[in-house]
Amino acid sequence: MKVEIVGGLVAASLVVAAIAIGSGGLRHFDPALTHYAFASVIAAFAVAYRYGGWLGRPPTRRLLRRVLELALERGFARQGAHAAGLAAARLGAQSFIARRSRLRWVTHFCLSWGSMLAFAITFPLVFGWVHFETAPTEAETYRAVLFGIVLDDFSVHSWKAFAAFNALNLSAILVLVGVALALYRRLREAGDFAVQQLAVDILPLVLLFAVSATGLLLTISSRALGGGGYPFFAVTHAATVIALLLYLPFGKLFHAVQRPAHVGIGLYKRAAASGAAARCVRCGAAFASAMQVADLKHVLGALAIEPRFADGLHYQDVCPGCRRRLLALNQGRLVGR
Amino acid sequence: MEFFLDPSRCIGCQACVRACAECDTHAGRPMIHLEYVDRALSPQTAPVVCMHCEDPTCAQVCPADAIKQTEDGVVMSALAERCIGCSNCVLACPFGVPRYVPERDQMMKCDLCYDRTSLGKMPMCATVCPSGALTYGPPEVIERLRRERSVRSFRFGAQEVRTHVGLMAPAGTAEIDVDVASFIAAEPEPMRKIA
Known part of the structure; x- marks a missing residue:
């Protein structure tokens, strides 16, 4: 299998x-x-x-293996501390997106943290890990229970109750703000407008909008419409959430699962910078880390790509700049100029 | 419409570099490379654009699976949401094309001005190149105007690469077998780059 x-x-x-x-x-x-x-x-x-x-995939497998080797060589505690810092910056604050564009960062921050907050609430509720019950002696006291352990008792009129009952609404509002900003950016930035695709770039926004809007409509129905339309909104919300869950592995949103590799590459780059440099066999300049060049040769071999010449020279030992010059030199010799 | 590259015609005017920066998909940043071929011996320069390989090495070595081709064979910059900035693509491309952009922590490259070519317009560099080193047009027109013919098959040692962009070579050349050994100087000297 x-x-x-x-x-x-x-x-x-x-x-x-x-x-x-x-x-x-x-x-x-x-x-x-x-x-x-x-x-x-x-x-x-x-x-x-x-x-x-x-x-x-050979390159992903090689990166994972190398990061694990580095953790073994340099100590899990030291690497773990550095990984935690990278995770806080890259996965938490998402600072690398701010360097790409401030608007893009605000958009992504709203979308990602709104979605993660919603998942963090929804999954434990759906799986039955968390449930709420009325305290045995006081009808207006709510009790939050996690894995059968009483977490807290709080009045239904307290700020805790307000936060607990509205956390999903807050996540929906965050996502809706993110969707609006994403659509604004996609309509405004000509580069994105040129390369975006309906199924890849727009469909996830439509799904996130549908989930958030129908979720909010449930609250609006119960608080402002006297329950009007609630069954319809409930069914629509369920359908959109299920569609989103089933879309997750196949579309753009899968990057949320892949993104921790960005932490791994941070560890890899730090190790590469402190190691030996690879020097171009043609110009002699240092152009990359020897570790990465060795890894690439391994990956290329696993992919059955063999840029090795009869004299034993490997094209990975030629720097990118010399490869560009070699193209011109070879063409110039052919055309006699 | 096809893209034809003839480095031997380049006069080093840098118009392509300036025009490239106008492309919306990488606004403000030129993606074309313009190199002195052998600065110590000659003023010869050469532009290098992405050759848009049929089976791109850059995409194959990407651990994040971030480099995709359009249906018409254009190899795009790494997807912003996936790219982890490892530079594997930069190092593995046999033509030395992708760039790692540290400010974005992302790989970016020539995407054949997809905002223009997907609408039938010419790439920015080809619109301004005065010497025909960068040409975009119907193959039959190029065949009529040039003695050379477009070659889209390359060999780097035991690696064979087929591309969508053609390199101009004498008629009858089926494949360009890139020679490295003949161009390794006895005394290596770092080369300068224009852009």
Whole structure:
């Protein structure tokens, strides 16, 4: 059986087990959320399947292996501390996007943190890990229970209750702001406008909008419309969430799962900078780290690409600048100029 | 419409570099390379654009799977949401084309002015090149105007590369077997780059 399928089955089984155990043997599992749970299991299979395929690519496999080797050589604690710093900057603050464009950063920050907040609330609720109940002695006191352990008691009129009941609304508003800014940028920036594609760039925005808008409409229906349209909004919201979960492994949003590799490459680059440099066999200039050039030769070999000449010279030992000059020199000799 | 590259015609005017920076998909940053071929011996310069390989090495060595081709074979800059700035593509491209842009922590490269060519217009560099080193047009017109013919098959040692952009070579040349050994000087000397 393919490794990707095994990975998918393991991930799906883990989610099923996490639901069964985390909900206290389904005691706290809400049957009304079964369709969300079912979609989550399928999404877990598909995400792990695709992730397995991605990790199996020679360059990705080589990078992962090298990062693990570096952690072993230099100590997990030291590498872990550096990785934590990189993760805070690249995954948390997403500062590299701010360097690309401030508007892009605000947009992505709203979309990503709005989505992550929503997932952080929705999955534990759907899986039955978290549930709320009324305190036995006080009807206006709510009790939050995580994995069967009482977390907190709070009044339904307290700020905690307000935060708990509106966290998903806040995440929806964040996502809607992000979607609006993304569409504004896509309409305004000619470069993006030229290369964007409906299925790749616009569909995820449509899905995020649909999920957030229908989620907010549930609140609006119960608070302002006296429950009017609630069943329709509930079904529409469920359909859009399931569509988003099933789209996650196949489209642009999969980058959220891949992005931690950016932390890995930070560790890799630091190790590369402190190691020996590769020098061009033609001009003698240092052009990259010897470690990366060695890794690339390995990756190219695994891909059955062999830029090795009869005299043993490997084209990876020629710097990019000399490769450009060699193209002109070879062409010039051919045309006699 | 096809792109034809003839470095032997380059006069080093840098018009292509300036025009390239006007392209919307990488606004303000030229992606074309303009090199002194052998600064110590000659004023000869050469422009290098992405050759848009049929099976791009840059995409194959990308650990983030961030480099994609359009349906019409144009190899695009790394996807912003995926690129992790590792520079594998920069080092592996046999033509030395991709650039790592530190400010964006992302690889960017010539995308054949996709904002223009996807609408049937010429790439910016080809519109301004006065010497015909960079030409974009129907193959039959180029064949009528030039003695050389376009070659889109290259060999780097045991690696074969087929490209969408053609390099002009004498008629009858089926493949350009890139020779390195003949161009390695006894005393290596760092070369200068114009842009």
